[in-house]
């Protein structure tokens with residue numbers, strides 16, 4: 001019997017809905033919280049969420065917009081966009097008076113503070129036990145029960161392992177870790193790098209360029225990770241290299257798709273969350289503060305901000321001085 005029988009997922013977007021399904025499949029009693037009361041009522045009655053079309057939400061999942069109901073759970077998963085995670089945890093904080101695990105499921109770095117998601121949780125809800133779940137996992141695949149594997153990290157290995165036991169099932173396999181920072185860096189940086197690779201594919205630069213850019217992207221992700229104390233095996237694991245491979249190779253990724261549209265000179269789809277767009281400027285600020293070179297991420301940030309054209313950014317990357325591979 002797991003110590004975490006009840007689970008609440010905060011944020012009823014694509015990922016929150018998929019994670020609620022995962023937890024229900026693992027035998028937990030699940031509450032899915034949506035900020036909008038009308039949305040919650042509609043999802044509860046139709047058992048369908050337009051943010052994750054075609055996925056039937058199991059009848060036993062309670063859908064609510066009442067935060068007090070959700071906050072009763074023995075573990076909480078936060079699946080809002082990264083820049084809204086602090087707001088969500090702030091709202092939860094007054095309901096949390098005992099140590100309860102709060103698992104960040106968003107991928108990003110907070111603007112202004114340069115803080116990673118578990119640091120934001122620790123600040124906003126001092127009683128919480130922050131953890132992070134990240135890895136190669138499209139919400140649609142996960143909700144449909146296709147096999148996926150992710151990393152779940154907490155400071156305390158026993159806690160991380162307990163959370164894995166509560167959420168894991170044959171088709172959703174979390175691996176536990178204590179390298180919180182390594183997991184957070186991989187998830188945040190891979191979205192920015194996926195935009196770069198999408199641009200290259202959209203510009204028809206070829207499969208060789210796609211592989212080269214993904215690999216050099218991994219090199220800069222690793223450089224930053226090492227500088228911030230991440231473990232190499234985490235960066236080369238599911239939440240780092242694993243998620244980078246997934247996101248840099250599939251138009252199913254919203255970040256890759258954003259890059260693809262930009263590279264083709266098309267208008268990106270409106271209303272689709274591509275976290276890399278928000279992470280790019282803060283990622284390069286953070287890298288600069290550590291004296292870490294991240295030329296691919298810098299190119300993405302300068303394209304997105306309009307400081308550079310796509311052609312100038314590509315030319316800038318291709319004419320960098322030759323150097324040793326590291």
Ligand SMILES: NC(=O)C1=CN([C@@H]2O[C@H](COP(=O)(O)OP(=O)(O)OC[C@H]3O[C@@H](n4cnc5c(N)ncnc54)[C@H](OP(=O)(O)O)[C@@H]3O)[C@@H](O)[C@H]2O)C=CC1
Nearest residue numbers: 011012013014015016035080081082084106107138139273
């Ligand atoms: N989709 C995926 O495959 C995966 C996504 N992730 C990560 O999960 C996070 C969420 O992504 P995803 O679910 O796909 O995004 P969606 O755009 O599908 O949904 C975002 C959800 O967050 C809600 N939301 C927005 N702002 C707030 C807020 N201030 N307080 C509470 N809820 C809020 C939105 O509510 P409303 O509906 O009312 O607008 C919406 O339900 C991102 O960081 C993403 O990188 C991670 C792994 C996989």
Ligand SMILES: O=C(CO)COP(=O)(O)O
Nearest residue numbers: 135136137138253254255
């Ligand atoms: O994080 C994801 C897969 O692991 C989802 O990727 P996108 O946000 O690019 O769709």
